Structures are given as C-alpha cells and as structure tokens.
Amino acid sequence: MLKLLHISDLHFGPPYREKVGESVLRLAPILAPDVIVASGDFTQRAKDAQFAQARAFLDKLPKLPTVVVPGNHDVPLYRVSERMLDPHGLYKKHISRELNRVWKVDGAVFVGLDSTAPHSAISNGRISERQLQFCADSFENSDASLAKIVVAHHHFAPAPDYERDRIMPKAKRAMKRFVEMGVDMVLGGHLHRAYIGDSLDIYPDLRSGHQGIIIVQCGTTTSRRGRARERQRNTLNTIQICPERVEVTHYMYFDDIDSFEPISRHLFPRRGKRSVAEPVE
Numbered sequence: 001m002l003k004l005l006h007i008s009d010l011h012f013g014p015p016y017r018e019k020v021g022e023s024v025l026r027l028a029p030i031l032a033p034d035v036i037v038a039s040g041d042f043t044q045r046a047k048d049a050q051f052a053q054a055r056a057f058l059d060k061l062p063k064l065p066t067v068v069v070p071g072n073h074d075v076p077l078y079r080v081s082e083r084m085l086d087p088h089g090l091y092k093k094h095i096s097r098e099l100n101r102v103w104k105v106d107g108a109v110f111v112g113l114d115s116t117a118p119h120s121a122i123s124n125g126r127i128s129e130r131q132l133q134f135c136a137d138s139f140e141n142s143d144a145s146l147a148k149i150v151v152a153h154h155h156f157a158p159a160p161d162y163e164r165d166r167i168m169p170k171a172k173r174a175m176k177r178f179v180e181m182g183v184d185m186v187l188g189g190h191l192h193r194a195y196i197g198d199s200l201d202i203y204p205d206l207r208s209g210h211q212g213i214i215i216v217q218c219g220t221t222t223s224r225r226g227r228a229r230e231r232q233r234n235t236l237n238t239i240q241i242c243p244e245r246v247e248v249t250h251y252m253y254f255d256d257i258d259s260f261e262p263i264s265r266h267l268f269p270r271r272g273k274r275s276v277a278e279p280v281e
Helices: 020-033 048-060 080-085 090-092 129-139 171-181
Strands: 003-009 035-038 066-068 101-105 110-113 147-152 184-188 194-197 214-217 235-241 244-254 259-269
Touching: 003 080, 020 048, 020 080, 020 244, 020 259, 035 110, 048 090, 066 110, 090 214, 129 171, 214 244
Parallel strands: 003 035, 035 066, 110 147, 147 184, 184 214
Antiparallel strands: 003 235, 101 110, 194 214, 235 244, 244 259
C-alpha cells in the first residue's frame, strides 16, 4: 500500500493562514504518508520572501519524496520583464530546479508537469505536445502493477458545479493521451475547492475498458482564498493506493477545534479491476 498526502495552493503572502499551516505540520506525521504531493501556487505573488517561507514550510514536513509543480501564482504577474525573461527563476531557486520531472517510488511513478504559461496564459495554463511526449516516455515500460500518476497545477476537467471554470485549451487532447498511456490518476489544484471523481464525468467518450481516470483536485490548504462550497475553507487529501483499489479521503480544517478532520471518503477500483475490494483484516 502507498499513501499520499496531497496539499495545494499554499499562497504564502497576505492570504496565508499561519494557524492553519501549523495544523498541517502537526497532522502530516500523524497521517504517516509515504509521499507528499504539493500541486502548485506556493506563493501569492512569486516574491523571494514568499518562496523562502514556502521552502521553510516544506522543510518542516516529514522527510519524504515530495512531488512539486509550479502554479500560475508562482510566476510574476506584475513584474512583466521578469515574467518574460525569467518567469520561474525564484521557483527554481527555492522549490525545484526542474519544472517537468519524474519521481519513482515503490508502487508508483509520478510525472510532474509545469502547466504555467507565463508568456501566453496567466490564469488557465497550457500543456504542450512536448510535455505530453515527455509524460508518455516517462511511463513507457513501467510495470503494470505501478500506479501512473500525473501532477499538474491546472485542471484538465472542470469541477461539476456552477462556477464554470475555464479549463486549459486542448485539455481533452491531454486527457485522451493520458488514457492511452494508462494513467491511473491526475492530481492538481488551482480551483480552490476539491473535486474528487472520474474523468468519465466530464469526458464520457474517453475510457479504457469500463474506466476513466481518477481526478483528485485539492482545495487551498492554507490560504483565505477558498471558493464556492469551500469558501473561506481549507482542505487537503490523503490517497491510499492498494492493489485492488484507490481510497481518497478529503479533510477540512475547522477553526473551533484548530484541526483538519476527514469529511468524505471516495473509493475507486484500480485500473483493470472490476470492483473495489476492501482489505482483509
């Protein structure tokens, strides 16, 4: 079994909630994950001091493989010359030198993709054909027992609510390629509210057998920028990957008890399995 802790949209800067961040740091070792995934927007305005705070936060989490990708707030918005000439300079300095990267652990292969597009799309991002080929090459010849997981900040499928978020251009093209690659799960953030479901909810014609791809979008874990049903709320996810099933537990922070508590649980069969099999005690 492989357990992931999925956080996102920390937004260090004015929106960051220090009390909530401290709660995350207390909870993380209790949850005992094997891998941490942080799906972008570490900062509010891509400033050096904000990245330094984000780095210090990551360093206080359990010393585990940590999958990171940049978000649109991690590139300068108003510092136009910097955005044109060196948009990821501070992200590379503090968070990760690589923007597109592969992590291999026991039980899974993660491909992190940089969905930011500083020169063409500030908000809703882009994924290029070159990145899709990088993803395909990274998963090629992976053992069938390994979970194939894509992590990107921006969403490839909109949450099925009334917010009507714009998705990335050619998102369906990317999802089609992910199905062909045998991707099990796509993790992301950006929406500032959770969406946990199946890609068939949005793309019913893109399937592998009877299955689509598990979609796990994380809300904002530590900022005041929650939206829609998670307005002014903070959330995170844990994901347990077992041979027969994937179990996603969604946690929400409650101010009155200064703690994250699980509020929903979602079970999916693994790729190629017909049903969810509960573990034998």
